[in-house]
Amino acid sequence: MAKLAPLIAPSILSADLARLGDEVANVLAAGADIVHFDVMDNHYVPNLTFGPAIAESLRKFGISAPIDVHLMVEPVDDLAAQFAKAGATYVTFHPEASRHVDRSLQAIKAAGCKAGLVFNPATPLDVLKYVMDKVDMVLLMSVNPGFGGQSFIPGALNKLADARALIDAYVAKNPGREIRLEIDGGVKTDNIGAIAAAGADTFVAGSAIFGARDYASTIKAMRAAIAAG
Numbered sequence: 385m386a387k388l389a390p391l392i393a394p395s396i397l398s399a400d401l402a403r404l405g406d407e408v409a410n411v412l413a414a415g416a417d418i419v420h421f422d423v424m425d426n427h428y429v430p431n432l433t434f435g436p437a438i439a440e441s442l443r444k445f446g447i448s449a450p451i452d453v454h455l456m457v458e459p460v461d462d463l464a465a466q467f468a469k470a471g472a473t474y475v476t477f478h479p480e481a482s483r484h485v486d487r488s489l490q491a492i493k494a495a496g497c498k499a500g501l502v503f504n505p506a507t508p509l510d511v512l513k514y515v516m517d518k519v520d521m522v523l524l525m526s527v528n529p530g531f532g533g534q535s536f537i538p539g540a541l542n543k544l545a546d547a548r549a550l551i552d553a554y555v556a557k558n559p560g561r562e563i564r565l566e567i568d569g570g571v572k573t574d575n576i577g578a579i580a581a582a583g584a585d586t587f588v589a590g591s592a593i594f595g596a597r598d599y600a601s602t603i604k605a606m607r608a609a610i611a612a613g
């Protein structure tokens with residue numbers, strides 16, 4: 385199965401938040417494809433980050449690239465709707481944080497966004513097969529969610545291969561459907577090739593990009609490693 389073109393998605397969690405608009409503009413100018421937006425509520429995860437007003441501000445600032453909102457919140461539906469209104473492109477959520485996963489996916493799509501599910505390192509993919517028709521992105525966490533700068537959990541490689549097989553089997557029967565397989569947590573230049581080889585096509589990287597002195601050369605090195613992987 386032909387893989388989708390790789391997308392690099394810097395996580396703004398690791399950006400200099402005092403200069404967020406410029407940071408996002410700079411990382412896109414350096415070659416990033418989409419903006420990964422980590423929403424944490426100090427309830428589903430033990431950290432607190434950005435609300436819809438920040439996404440709306442980035443749109444007003446002139447950011448037109450896709451915004452990939454990863455909701456680490458419970459409950460899901462109200463904030464998902466607010467992010468759709470604020471200009472999100474993708475809205476993904478953790479299935480265990482929604483009482484009605486199918487309904488949440490439908491609501492996100494009805495609001496005009498692409499919808500996706502996020503799986504923590506120890507969360508099985510089981511639910512996926514029942515909602516594949518409503519999913520545009522599958523996001524696998526390769527760290528436990530809540531903080532940037534953690535180490536990649538190697539078991540995520542086998543899980544990527546499992547998710548890739550599920551997606552490919554579904555797409556083979558439903559030609560034209562596009563479902564991205566995204567990985568998030570501990571992604572670096574030196575492991576991104578193996579991550580790509582395991583099946584990912586969309587790569588979130590926070591500290592590896594925003595912690596680098598030169599965003600463009602880091603993103604270029606990541607693309608080369610993906611191509612070689």
Ligand SMILES: O=C(CO)[C@H](O)[C@H](O)COP(=O)(O)O
Binds near residue numbers: 534
């Ligand atoms: O969702 C996240 C944490 O919950 C972050 O997106 C993720 O950890 C990225 O940061 P890094 O690349 O530094 O690991």
